[in-house]
Amino acid sequence: MKKTLAGLGLLILASCQMLGDSGGDDDGTGELRIAFDGEVGSLTRNVPDIPDTSDFLLTVTASDGTVVYDGAYGSSPESIMVDAGSYTVNVRSCEFNRPAFSVPQFGDEQCVVVPAGGVAHVKMTCRQINSGVCLHIDESFLTECPDGVLFLKSAEGRLMYGYSEKRVAYFRPGSVSLMLSENGNERILMTRLLQPQDILRINISASQSSSSEMEESIHVAVDTTRNWISEDYVIGGNPAADDLSGALTVVQALASVGDEDVWVCGYVVGGDLTSSSASFEGPFTSRTNILLGSRSSAVDRSSCLSVQLLSGDARDALNLVDNPGILGRKVYVKGDLVENYYGLTGLKNVNDYEK
Numbered sequence: 001m002k003k004t005l006a007g008l009g010l011l012i013l014a015s016c017q018m019l020g021d022s023g024g025d026d027d028g029t030g031e032l033r034i035a036f037d038g039e040v041g042s043l044t045r046n047v048p049d050i051p052d053t054s055d056f057l058l059t060v061t062a063s064d065g066t067v068v069y070d071g072a073y074g075s076s077p078e079s080i081m082v083d084a085g086s087y088t089v090n091v092r093s094c095e096f097n098r099p100a101f102s103v104p105q106f107g108d109e110q111c112v113v114v115p116a117g118g119v120a121h122v123k124m125t126c127r128q129i130n131s132g133v134c135l136h137i138d139e140s141f142l143t144e145c146p147d148g149v150l151f152l153k154s155a156e157g158r159l160m161y162g163y164s165e166k167r168v169a170y171f172r173p174g175s176v177s178l179m180l181s182e183n184g185n186e187r188i189l190m191t192r193l194l195q196p197q198d199i200l201r202i203n204i205s206a207s208q209s210s211s212s213e214m215e216e217s218i219h220v221a222v223d224t225t226r227n228w229i230s231e232d233y234v235i236g237g238n239p240a241a242d243d244l245s246g247a248l249t250v251v252q253a254l255a256s257v258g259d260e261d262v263w264v265c266g267y268v269v270g271g272d273l274t275s276s277s278a279s280f281e282g283p284f285t286s287r288t289n290i291l292l293g294s295r296s297s298a299v300d301r302s303s304c305l306s307v308q309l310l311s312g313d314a315r316d317a318l319n320l321v322d323n324p325g326i327l328g329r330k331v332y333v334k335g336d337l338v339e340n341y342y343g344l345t346g347l348k349n350v351n352d353y354e355k
Helices: 139-144 250-254 313-318
Strands: 008-014 029-034 057-062 067-072 080-083 085-092 106-114 119-128 131-137 149-154 157-161 169-171 174-182 185-194 198-206 214-223 226-235 262-271 289-293 305-308 330-341 344-354
Touching (some): 067 080, 085 119, 131 149, 174 198, 313 330
Antiparallel strands (some): 029 080, 085 106, 131 169, 214 226, 262 330
8 A cells, every 4th residue: 555645535424325235234233434545645845754554543433432443544344334323533643642753643533423224434634633843053042052951841741952953843732832941940932832733943043132032033834734834033132022023823822821011913803701701793882802813703712812901092992892893803912911811811901002
């Protein structure tokens, strides 16, 4: 079976047929057929060869938790007879539970319903399902921080990133922090919330300035089906306070609780916040808060950033009661990121805005 550098196709599409066509029984059982799609495409030019399709790990689980099959795809039967009902089909190129170098994980998971006396043909497109970080360490960092040691840390563990390291460090999706250990002290330089397929590339350098502030400039580029994100971090220096090019996105803001006097950009998607609800459609009644989303169509309250509007210019310009036309528009607001404002990560003490 050929290797694929592709959005691997695992067939997972449900179709019901009559008993005479499907081979299913009339006693409440049906067939589950899983197969790789024959199409081969280019997943990304930056990905090493993934395992042979026969070596992928396949798990089929019933809705009650019973494992129907757990093993190599190449060893699985072409047709699995099961009781009628819903099943979760999971395929992955390898097991991945802790941070590790050079271990991209590909796979997918789908739920399929097997009808009594019928056949469920399953089709699943496999993409990278973990996240990666790679560092480029400039000589200026080595000069200014000769005793420094860099670590990448997530909830599952951490990896030391040597100055000559060239490999990508992989993590489960979630928050990943870049840490500097120097003279017995550790501090977090930055934290990012990574999604599946994200590969974050960080260029680390150091200014000769004595200032402890960090300069941040962000450039995002997409490379085929994987998201390659590039960021530059300069330890030292004094960036322009009102440079909107360094504004955090809503996703970044959610992972940056505790940052003060920072710019955040997002789309105004709602308001009228309470501790458990929000309104995404007008007319609105509250002038004291708005909700920012990462896209104008966001309607999931839990993925949004709550924003406090104190009395003043920001409230006058951004509240949805007096400015209903800003719903769906992108705005920039500057303030302090807090863990809880109306039950959500929030931005309080807003002191500036752009729209």
